[in-house]
Amino acid sequence: MRVPLSWLREYVDLPATETGRDVQAKLISAGLEVESVEHLGADLKGPLVVGRVLTIEELEGFKKPIRFCTVDVGQANGTGEPQEIVCGARNFAAGDKVVVVLPGAVLPGGFAIAARKTYGKVSHGMICSSDELGMGDDGTRGIIVLPPETEVGKDAVELLELVDEVLDIAVTPDRGYCLSMRGVARETATAYGLPLRDPALLDVPGPNAFGYPVKVSDPLGCDRFTARTVTGLSPDARSPIWLTRRLQKAGMRPVSLAVDVTNYVMLELGQPLHAYDRSLVQGTIGVRRAEQGEKLTTLDGVQRTLDAEDLVITDERGPIGLAGVMGGADTEIADLPQSRTDSTGGTPTLGRATSEVVIEAAHFDPVPIARTARRHKLSSEASRRFERGVDPQAAAAAAQRTVDLLVLLAGGTAEAGVTEFTAPSAPHTLTIPADHPDKVAGVAYGRETVVRRLQQVGCDVYGQDELIVTVPSWRPDLTDPNDLAEEVIRLEGYENLPVTLPRPPAGRGLTSRQRLHRRTGRALAGAGYVEAPNYPFVGEQIFDQLGLDADDPARRVVKLTNPLNDEEPALRTSLLPGLLGALRRNDGRGSHDLALFETGLVFKPREEQRAAVRLPVDRRPTDEELAGLDAALPDQPRHVAVVLAGAREQAGWWGAGRPADWADAIEAARGVAAEAGAELVVRQGQYGPWHPGRCAELAVTVDGTERVVGHAGELHPRVVKNLGLPARTCAMELDLDALEQAGEGTPQAPGISTFPVATQDVALVVDGSVPAADVEAALREGAGELLESLRLFDVYENAEQLGEGRKSLAYALRFRAPDRTLTVDEASAARESAVALAGERTGATLRG
Numbered sequence: 001m002r003v004p005l006s007w008l009r010e011y012v013d014l015p016a017t018e019t020g021r022d023v024q025a026k027l028i029s030a031g032l033e034v035e036s037v038e039h040l041g042a043d044l045k046g047p048l049v050v051g052r053v054l055t056i057e058e059l060e061g062f063k064k065p066i067r068f069c070t071v072d073v074g075q076a077n078g079t080g081e082p083q084e085i086v087c088g089a090r091n092f093a094a095g096d097k098v099v100v101v102l103p104g105a106v107l108p109g110g111f112a113i114a115a116r117k118t119y120g121k122v123s124h125g126m127i128c129s130s131d132e133l134g135m136g137d138d139g140t141r142g143i144i145v146l147p148p149e150t151e152v153g154k155d156a157v158e159l160l161e162l163v164d165e166v167l168d169i170a171v172t173p174d175r176g177y178c179l180s181m182r183g184v185a186r187e188t189a190t191a192y193g194l195p196l197r198d199p200a201l202l203d204v205p206g207p208n209a210f211g212y213p214v215k216v217s218d219p220l221g222c223d224r225f226t227a228r229t230v231t232g233l234s235p236d237a238r239s240p241i242w243l244t245r246r247l248q249k250a251g252m253r254p255v256s257l258a259v260d261v262t263n264y265v266m267l268e269l270g271q272p273l274h275a276y277d278r279s280l281v282q283g284t285i286g287v288r289r290a291e292q293g294e295k296l297t298t299l300d301g302v303q304r305t306l307d308a309e310d311l312v313i314t315d316e317r318g319p320i321g322l323a324g325v326m327g328g329a330d331t332e333i334a335d336l337p338q339s340r341t342d343s344t345g346g347t348p349t350l351g352r353a354t355s356e357v358v359i360e361a362a363h364f365d366p367v368p369i370a371r372t373a374r375r376h377k378l379s380s381e382a383s384r385r386f387e388r389g390v391d392p393q394a395a396a397a398a399a400q401r402t403v404d405l406l407v408l409l410a411g412g413t414a415e416a417g418v419t420e421f422t423a424p425s426a427p428h429t430l431t432i433p434a435d436h437p438d439k440v441a442g443v444a445y446g447r448e449t450v451v452r453r454l455q456q457v458g459c460d461v462y463g464q465d466e467l468i469v470t471v472p473s474w475r476p477d478l479t480d481p482n483d484l485a486e487e488v489i490r491l492e493g494y495e496n497l498p499v500t501l502p503r504p505p506a507g508r509g510l511t512s513r514q515r516l517h518r519r520t521g522r523a524l525a526g527a528g529y530v531e532a533p534n535y536p537f538v539g540e541q542i543f544d545q546l547g548l549d550a551d552d553p554a555r556r557v558v559k560l561t562n563p564l565n566d567e568e569p570a571l572r573t574s575l576l577p578g579l580l581g582a583l584r585r586n587d588g589r590g591s592h593d594l595a596l597f598e599t600g601l602v603f604k605p606r607e608e609q610r611a612a613v614r615l616p617v618d619r620r621p622t623d624e625e626l627a628g629l630d631a632a633l634p635d636q637p638r639h640v641a642v643v644l645a646g647a648r649e650q651a652g653w654w655g656a657g658r659p660a661d662w663a664d665a666i667e668a669a670r671g672v673a674a675e676a677g678a679e680l681v682v683r684q685g686q687y688g689p690w691h692p693g694r695c696a697e698l699a700v701t702v703d704g705t706e707r708v709v710g711h712a713g714e715l716h717p718r719v720v721k722n723l724g725l726p727a728r729t730c731a732m733e734l735d736l737d738a739l740e741q742a743g744e745g746t747p748q749a750p751g752i753s754t755f756p757v758a759t760q761d762v763a764l765v766v767d768g769s770v771p772a773a774d775v776e777a778a779l780r781e782g783a784g785e786l787l788e789s790l791r792l793f794d795v796y797e798n799a800e801q802l803g804e805g806r807k808s809l810a811y812a813l814r815f816r817a818p819d820r821t822l823t824v825d826e827a828s829a830a831r832e833s834a835v836a837l838a839g840e841r842t843g844a845t846l847r848g
Helices: 020-029 173-178 181-192 241-249 257-269 366-375 381-388 392-410 436-441 447-457 481-492 512-526 541-545 576-588 623-632 662-676 717-723 736-742 772-786 824-842
Strands: 002-004 033-040 048-059 066-072 083-087 097-101 116-118 121-123 164-170 214-216 222-231 274-277 285-289 295-297 303-305 311-315 318-322 357-364 413-422 429-433 460-462 466-470 594-601 638-645 647-649 681-684 690-702 705-715 730-735 758-767 787-796 806-815
Touching: 002 241, 020 033, 020 164, 020 181, 083 121, 173 181, 173 381, 181 257, 214 222, 214 413, 222 285, 222 392, 241 257, 257 274, 257 381, 257 392, 285 357, 295 318, 311 366, 357 366, 357 392, 366 381, 392 413, 429 481, 436 481, 447 460, 447 466, 447 481, 512 594, 512 638, 512 662, 512 736, 541 717, 576 594, 576 638, 576 717, 576 730, 638 662, 638 736, 662 681, 662 690, 662 705, 662 730, 662 736, 681 772, 690 730, 690 736, 705 717, 705 736, 730 736, 758 772, 758 824, 772 787, 772 806, 772 824, 806 824
Parallel strands: 214 285
Antiparallel strands: 002 164, 033 164, 048 066, 048 097, 066 083, 116 121, 222 357, 222 413, 274 357, 285 311, 295 303, 311 318, 429 466, 460 466, 594 638, 638 730, 681 690, 690 705, 705 730, 758 806, 787 806
16 A cells, blocks of 8 residues: 555644654554655656647658647746747647746656757757656656646646655555555554544435435345445546546556546545446346356456356346456446546446446455455455455445545536445444453553553443453454454554563473484585475475375375465475475576485374364463364474485596485485484385385384385486486485484494404395395394494396396494404304394395
8 A cells, every 4th residue: 555645644633844754663663564665756856847838840751750849838947938849749739738847957767857959959848748757657658738727837846746755555464444545544643642534524415215226135245335326527527636646646547537536535445436337327236146157348358257156236237347346348437538447446448428427335245355356366456455354334435525526526416316225233342351461462551551542443442340342343353352452562562562581491402303303404414415495385286296196195285275376285295396396496507416405394184174273362371272273283294305416426636526326315314314313224115206226215113113214216217307307316305203203312422342343244145136125134133232233235146157036245244242352253153143044034045
């Protein structure tokens, strides 16, 4: 919402010394988001005057039409002689009043004006358009033509109100009343402690039987509908300068008088209006739900197929407008050649002049208006206001204000008939303890302050210890006691809330989960990985690109009701989509040797869906309330993932480099498991995005049960192609919480033995289908407690020597006793026991 300071002063008597920056600071303190203050005309320097075109000479022989004009500027040029000016615009004629900038002036943007020779003539100044003066679009795309009664030689800076300050306010959804000058003025008056001149306080005639016939069939969707009629509008009437300038400063384009007036009143009071050409409306105006498949051509010229939930305005023919969103083309206001729009945001076409209008000021339910605007992708100034909440009590005043302006500016006559439909309703009343804001803020405001602040908001307050508060009609966002507490706190000033740091009990630090999280990050960073946190949002098409099966649990997602991006409406079940996207972006920007990691939460929906409980704010929630809230949330385990591409080791004078491969991804998993103190089982696996022949399944033992906690290896070529990744990209993902459960807490430094190690090598021949992990597990168990470490150092396959489908696995076994030096017989016995158990379980035989 753009708020001109000069307009704001009409409703609040601000001190003359107050600048836009001062008002900005006050409103920010009151809780409004004032993003900027624009200084209009700050770099504008006169002389800028009103002139009357005396003669126009068409210059020939140029690529575009050029005119040589003489303009009477009175005594503004010091001589009283006509000013000679060259101009290329063609939307003015001799006798028109125009805006003339004389030599020595400076226009916005630092454009200095001087006499100069052009097109064979000397031009002493310039005839100005609205864009050249920084006024914005006025719809003419040409020279400003002023009303005939404008005085020649008058200062155009003052006439056009070119110097002003405009506050740009980002209105949040709960502050819909601030999408109007009335609402912002109320906040300003409260912030300064000054009285408000409410523009909605008008004498409004009561309804009678002579008004335009209206039938509301859906009182839940439209609980108030006011109709007024104005006849005898002059086709020559044009919007006065003060009206067009206020619209321009507020960010709207002047169109025609009737439309400008409805837009002006909408900005002033916050009530969207619509004006119908009375001669084009056939019969009773109605409000109902659309019939499925009905057609309506809106003011933007688009034919729309309506939904049964759409609320529409009708006459005897059918729909003539989308209620609260945009009017229909069949009943548009026609005017002399000017493009036009109305407060619903539509742009009518050119046509004959309208002399009789029916003015609609209605109040619609925010929910269907918001859904209709999104369904038809048709956001307008009207829908923005209705979906945030419009004051239903302002409809009659807005209609009266529109009638008054049309009578004043267009010479119209207000008909005596007044139509007003009002559905039965009662004021919204809340009960709140007088000390409730004190408990919420932790500050002793006292009853007197609470009552005074609520009354400043517009509430009626009664009672002593228990306050009965009637909420004003323009604040539909005040629905419970906490909302009222927020009003008191923000008006008293958030900056005045005391800052108290919490004091944690002695002896408490990070939890074991937090310590593991930090150790994991440090370990991966030390291994050369760069942390790349990502947003937790995904689109479900990513699961197809990753090659997940149709019944894969990872496809069950938690969907957001109001996502930031319609293409990513779900919460992630894996860290890989975000990491692979980061890898793709960096590779596309020239960084080809990449090793990225992320630790973060993933989200898995529960089998039973529960509604979240609303926690209190005036006391600590009970354990049962917290447990109920946790039960309504999805499971959120913490995962860790890495992705690699390009060179893992760079080439240089020290030797040849090495590309990243599947073994690096597995080694990253081993490093993470070591930080958790968990024993990681690595064996051949096959899952989703990984290459079936280069994928490791990662498992740990939790409470005596083996559990798969992740996978690592090289990605499938199809996945690489689908996601646009570098060739041979590798990845790893682990469930970090499961590792913590399987681990022994903080890893302990190994003890250093003073006794020597006994090393034994063994080469075993097994079937090619036997996983090396199974052989390793059998060797570990068979070797017993003397085994210190076991390492696979060679895999050999040769059909001639080993037989078809056979392979040789060579292991290095290290034996050590904590209390003595092992003999050769002890080490050999442990080795033979290990080989025997491996042979029993996997069919392994000693090679050779």
